[in-house]
Amino acid sequence: MRHEIDFYWNESVAFHGHACPGLALGCRVAFDAARMLGVDERCGDEEGVCIAETDACGIDAIQSVWGCTMGKGNLLLKPRGKQAFTFYRRGEPEGIRIYWNAPRSDERTREERIEHYLKGPAEELYRTARVAVPAPAAARISPSLSCSACGERTAEPMVRLLEGHPYCLDCFEDPSRILR
Ligand SMILES: [Zn+2]
Ligand SMILES: [Zn+2]
Numbered sequence: 001m002r003h004e005i006d007f008y009w010n011e012s013v014a015f016h017g018h019a020c021p022g023l024a025l026g027c028r029v030a031f032d033a034a035r036m037l038g039v040d041e042r043c044g045d046e047e048g049v050c051i052a053e054t055d056a057c058g059i060d061a062i063q064s065v066w067g068c069t070m071g072k073g074n075l076l077l078k079p080r081g082k083q084a085f086t087f088y089r090r091g092e093p094e095g096i097r098i099y100w101n102a103p104r105s106d107e108r109t110r111e112e113r114i115e116h117y118l119k120g121p122a123e124e125l126y127r128t129a130r131v132a133v134p135a136p137a138a139a140r141i142s143p144s145l146s147c148s149a150c151g152e153r154t155a156e157p158m159v160r161l162l163e164g165h166p167y168c169l170d171c172f173e174d175p176s177r178i179l180r
Pocket of ligand 2: 148
């Protein structure tokens with residue numbers, strides 16, 4: 001990392017549009033993960049990948065610090081409702097999962113919380129574990145099928161079949177008794 005965390009914090013706020021504790025935790029984990037993995041800033045442009053288990057504010061800081069985006073395929077969302085993020089370098093078997101478990105103390109103001117999240121001792125904020133990196137999905141271009149109801153072209157893995165006809169998820173009426 002070429003800069004101190006304040007540099008990335010300012011960039012994250014500019015990207016996200018406001019300063020908030022959730023953004024600060026994303027900035028901190030992205031910053032610390034880069035140091036732990038020994039990668040440079042903006043490594044997401046080339047080799048860095050993040051799997052985020054939340055879609056809250058923090059992932060904007062991760063995009064800003066690491067330069068990884070959903071469009072490039074190196075920011076992956078695995079919605080679990082947890083403030084947890086796995087970072088790894090493409091091609092390496094292991095990465096680091098950071099689980100944010102800082103207690104939400106009401107003694108701190110919003111500004112103090114942001115400061116604590118950015119610069120407080122790591123052991124008060126999160127825990128880390130080495131984790132195996134998921135095997136890369138085989139690169140295939142899936143064909144699109146036209147939905148039998150709305151006619152819109154829909155990628156094959158998202159299509160449901162009813163009596164042999166393809167439907168997009170918005171048009172598919174689930175005949176099963178399973179409530180989703
Ligand atoms: Zn926010
Ligand atoms: Zn449709």
